[in-house]
Amino acid sequence: MVVIDEKKCIGCGLCAADCITLNIEMEEKASVKKECMQCGHCVAVCPKGAVSIPEYDMDDVEEYDADSFTLQPEQVLHSIKFRRSIRDYKQEQVEESVLRQLVQAGRYTATAKNSQSNGFVFVQKELTTLKDKVWQFIDDISKKDIREIDKALLPYIMFNQRRKKDAADDYLFRNAPAVLYIVSDSPLDAGLAAQNMETMAVSLGLGVLYNGYLARISDVNEELKQWLGIGDRTIRACMLLGYPARHYVRTAPRKAPDVIWK
Helix, strand or coil: CCEECCCCCCCCCHHHHCCCCCCEEECCCEEECCCCCCCCHHHHHCCCCCEECCCCCHHHCCCCCHHHHCCCHHHHHHHHHHCCECCCECCCCCCHHHHHHHHHHHHCCCCHHHCCCCEEEEECCCHHHHHHHHHHHHHHHHCCCHHHCCHHHHHHHHHHHHHHHCCCCCCCCCCCCEEEEEECCCHHHHHHHHHHHHHHHHHCCCEEEECHHHHHHHHCCHHHHHHHCCCCCCEEEEEEEECECCCCCCCCCCCCCCCCCC
């Protein structure tokens, strides 16, 4: 629950004005009516640091600094234009300290109604086990009568056939050293987190490939989901991670924008 320190509060009313749930009332000082969605806007806007949410790690709250918190527009756009979907990786492990920074980028992504329901599963040390479980599941599907197999699963049979002919032809995992699954109550929340995590990944020298095929086949494999530790939660996004084996020297072209101005 939001807590306001009366000794620090100066009664400026900024927290009440910025409260989306109208949960803060003003007299001489600000006070909280009841429990709320704990979005933290009151914490962020208070000029005196009088507001806290004890359920959260308040030591993680940072004071605004214009020099380190502000991005130059040109650099942001250049980063967006230059990003590439990476399908070939160096055989180099991704440091845990780097992966933890991706977690922070995902953790701080906006979620609908501040649900913060996103969860993140990184597989690197046990990647071989993950691959075995995924391909075994596809093997089991392949043994069924073709007429009984969901059409959406047919491409996986082809992927498996290619892999068996050439172990290097692994359409699902490529040669990425790490896989990230994002589970969430909301597809949009997961997508927003994935985008922020990719942006952070690129800034750290990593490359990313969004992998819808791997996300879908993993989500219908209940045994795999138990092994991942996510139970019956829904896998909304999957990303291959690693250091790119290729270097790009310019941005790629795009179609003219489809935009309406009124």
